Amino acid sequence: MDPSNRLLLSGNEAVALAATQGSVALGTGYPGTPSTEILERFAALGGRAQWAPNEKVALEVGIGAAFGNARALVTMKHVGLNVAADPLFTAAYTGVQGALVIVSADDPGMSSSQNEQDNRRYAVAAGVPMLEPSDSQEAYEFTLLGIEISERWRIPVLLRMTTRVCHSKTVVRAPSSAPPPAPVPGYERDIPGRVMIPAYARPAHRRLREKLAQIAVWNEASGPNRRVEGSSGLGIITSGISYMHAREAAPEAAILKLGMTYPAPVETARAFASGVARCQVVEEGDPYLAETLLAAGVRVCGKPEMFRFGELNVDRVARLLAGDIAPEPAPRPGKPPQLCPGCPHRSVFQALRDLGCIVAGDIGCYTLGVLPPFEALDTCVCMGASIGVGLGLRHVLPPEQARRVVSVIGDSTFIHSGITGLVEMIYNPPPGGHLVLILDNGTTAMTGMQEHPGTGRTLDHHKTGKVVIEELARSLGIRRVHVMDPTLDPRAFARLAGECLDSGEPAVIVARRNCLLAAGRIKQYEKCDGEDG
Amino acid sequence: MAKTARVTNIVIAGLGGQGVLKASDITADAAFRTGLDVKKSEIHGMSQRGGSVTSDIRFGECVLSPMVPAGAADYLVVVSPDEVENNRGRLRPGGVLIAPGLIDESKLASKRSLNVALLGVLSTYLDIPESEWLAALRSNLPEHLVEANLKAFAAGRLTRSL
Numbered sequence: 001m002d003p004s005n006r007l008l009l010s011g012n013e014a015v016a017l018a019a020t021q022g023s024v025a026l027g028t029g030y031p032g033t034p035s036t037e038i039l040e041r042f043a044a045l046g047g048r049a050q051w052a053p054n055e056k057v058a059l060e061v062g063i064g065a066a067f068g069n070a071r072a073l074v075t076m077k078h079v080g081l082n083v084a085a086d087p088l089f090t091a092a093y094t095g096v097q098g099a100l101v102i103v104s105a106d107d108p109g110m111s112s113s114q115n116e117q118d119n120r121r122y123a124v125a126a127g128v129p130m131l132e133p134s135d136s137q138e139a140y141e142f143t144l145l146g147i148e149i150s151e152r153w154r155i156p157v158l159l160r161m162t163t164r165v166c167h168s169k170t171v172v173r174a175p176s177s178a179p180p181p182a183p184v185p186g187y188e189r190d191i192p193g194r195v196m197i198p199a200y201a202r203p204a205h206r207r208l209r210e211k212l213a214q215i216a217v218w219n220e221a222s223g224p225n226r227r228v229e230g231s232s233g234l235g236i237i238t239s240g241i242s243y244m245h246a247r248e249a250a251p252e253a254a255i256l257k258l259g260m261t262y263p264a265p266v267e268t269a270r271a272f273a274s275g276v277a278r279c280q281v282v283e284e285g286d287p288y289l290a291e292t293l294l295a296a297g298v299r300v301c302g303k304p305e306m307f308r309f310g311e312l313n314v315d316r317v318a319r320l321l322a323g324d325i326a327p328e329p330a331p332r333p334g335k336p337p338q339l340c341p342g343c344p345h346r347s348v349f350q351a352l353r354d355l356g357c358i359v360a361g362d363i364g365c366y367t368l369g370v371l372p373p374f375e376a377l378d379t380c381v382c383m384g385a386s387i388g389v390g391l392g393l394r395h396v397l398p399p400e401q402a403r404r405v406v407s408v409i410g411d412s413t414f415i416h417s418g419i420t421g422l423v424e425m426i427y428n429p430p431p432g433g434h435l436v437l438i439l440d441n442g443t444t445a446m447t448g449m450q451e452h453p454g455t456g457r458t459l460d461h462h463k464t465g466k467v468v469i470e471e472l473a474r475s476l477g478i479r480r481v482h483v484m485d486p487t488l489d490p491r492a493f494a495r496l497a498g499e500c501l502d503s504g505e506p507a508v509i510v511a512r513r514n515c516l517l518a519a520g521r522i523k524q525y526e527k528c529d530g531e532d533g
Numbered sequence: 534m535a536k537t538a539r540v541t542n543i544v545i546a547g548l549g550g551q552g553v554l555k556a557s558d559i560t561a562d563a564a565f566r567t568g569l570d571v572k573k574s575e576i577h578g579m580s581q582r583g584g585s586v587t588s589d590i591r592f593g594e595c596v597l598s599p600m601v602p603a604g605a606a607d608y609l610v611v612v613s614p615d616e617v618e619n620n621r622g623r624l625r626p627g628g629v630l631i632a633p634g635l636i637d638e639s640k641l642a643s644k645r646s647l648n649v650a651l652l653g654v655l656s657t658y659l660d661i662p663e664s665e666w667l668a669a670l671r672s673n674l675p676e677h678l679v680e681a682n683l684k685a686f687a688a689g690r691l692t693r694s695l
Binding site for chain 1: 565576
């Protein structure tokens with residue numbers, strides 16, 4: 001082993017390295033913790049990476065690239081796959097020509113998310129094979145394996161990671177030998193394979209199930225699953241980061257560690273379970289493996305319900321194995337995050353608080369407006385929901401309450417899925433009008449200052465086409481569209497917001513002021529743009 | 534260097550913006566350079582906004598979980614005085630607390646390098662050659678910050694030899 005191939009990488013960095021070595025022609029996605037660094041690193045390594053407006057578009061672009069016989073990588077956080085679910089389910093039918101690897105970075109414990117959904121369910125629901133790495137070495141290997149499986153069976157592959165795998169740094173030994181050369185992009189017509197009208201989709205569904213059956217056979221015989229020998233008293237079936245916790249919590253146990261969890265290697269599990277007195281499934285999140293194996297008649301024990309919630313760790317796995325369901329110690333109270341001192345969102349939330357608004361909020365730094373001292377956020381559901389939820393409230397509340405409702409959404413979130421909300425506001429305007437406040441701080445701040453179509457710069461900060469939010473709003477027919485820096489004269493800003501709330505018309509205020517943390521960088525990029533142009 | 538069979542557990546704690554993650558990157562890199570197995574883990578995201586941040590580093594012959602188990606830290610490095618009590622419970626009995634009070638901040642060229650000064654203290658307890666620490670510092674910091682941080686690191690090391 002060449003020691004120079006020994007690296008200390010996060011799981012995200014390892015995926016990017018594998019994508020580079022695996023000749024991925026295009027990486028696309030939408031920023032979201034804990035997935036964001038994959039594409040940033042892929043770009044830094046020389047890969048072609050771009051941010052899409054949202055995950056649905058990213059996946060569609062990835063499908064197109066794979067239809068064109070290229071290798072594509074599409075990255076997102078778990079809730080992003082909800083947005084991309086529509087293309088996912090049908091791409092499973094069409095399959096791909098090149099390779100399509102979709103990274104779903106789940107967030108058990110919700111370190112930075114609005115829910116802790118378990119996206120292993122998506123692999124089952126859509127019918128796409130799923131790989132679950134447990135450290136950076138496997139993140140590297142499984143990305144390459146995902147490309148291989150995708151090309152061999154012409155099917156999209158889900159690489160399901162979790163926060164601890166994405167963000168932990170562990171040692172990677174990357175082989176110096178190059179993987180097989182990439183296919184040459186080119187279009188091969190296949191109308192019944194790619195045009196999913198019912199007549200073509202019916203056989204496509206059958207083809208998908210045949211592929212999955214073949215992959216299941218392959219997974220049993222030579223899938224990325226391994227056994228750690230141990231006592232015949234306790235056997236553990238596990239996957240992902242839970243494998244690491246389980247080995248440490250029960251060093252004496254025999255372990256079956258699954259790398260491909262859909263289609264699950266049920267017979268491998270059955271043989272393993274029959275060789276131990278007690279076979280416990282250790283998994284984070286939903287009891288997906290336990291349910292799958294129990295349904296197939298494999299003699300395993302699932303976990304107590306309390307371990308569905310939050311992340312696992314060595315201590316929790318030890319308790320799980322001991323059947324200890326006593327209430328767990330509360331996590332230590334740390335200092336909560338807050339809007340930065342000098343953050344331009346602060347003057348906005350001060351104004352909304354003073355105006356007594358009912359605030360339909362959204363996803364981003366400004367969600368922190370819910371915490372003291374502002375406590376000026378009333379709802380937060382998903383990306384873009386502020387506008388629809390605000391309109392729904394306006395439609396049904398008595399007039400004196402309805403006129404206090406405002407939707408608050410950030411610039412990147414607005415581009416992601418707020419535009420259709422504005423269309424709704426024009427198409428089905430509430431009788432008392434509505435106000436949408438777009439907090440434009442010139443960056444995707446929460447995830448670490450990523451570009452988006454509204455900044456007019458690409459993922460690697462070069463000048464490109466720019467969506468101008470106020471022009472977009474005006475083009476939809478909204479007559480009251482204002483642009484104001486909320487920090488220059490906070491009282492004037494509050495006055496304007498008050499007027500719009502009472503106007504009885506659909507209104508948009510773009511509150512524009514660069515994020516304090518990004519302002520220096522943005523100046524630098526703009527300077528470079530000037531020199532380029 | 535003799536490789537130890539047991540795993541060394543380190544927790545670094547502080548507030549967002551204090552260089553907790555940078556300090557853990559440097560520590561993990563220094564251990565990595567000795568050829569040992571290393572894992573480092575933390576939560577990004579919301580913690581960037583001034584909230585509590587902790588990062589776990591584990592190294593040894595073979596490291597499994599990337600997270601230091603409860604009450605198992607051999608060393609607890611705390612950059613913010615407010616975070617000491619919050620995190621004290623993570624130390625094992627007899628574990629070493631490296632708190633900001635150990636460093637005379639007025640003697641640092643920049644208060645921003647307190648994190649690295651505390652690593653200087655930590656380094657005196659660990660079986661990692663100083664040369665690996667210095668290499669890790671150089672490779673994890675932008676060039677214009679290296680000099681000040683090397684001084685901060687040296688100041689930290691000095692606190693234990695006095």
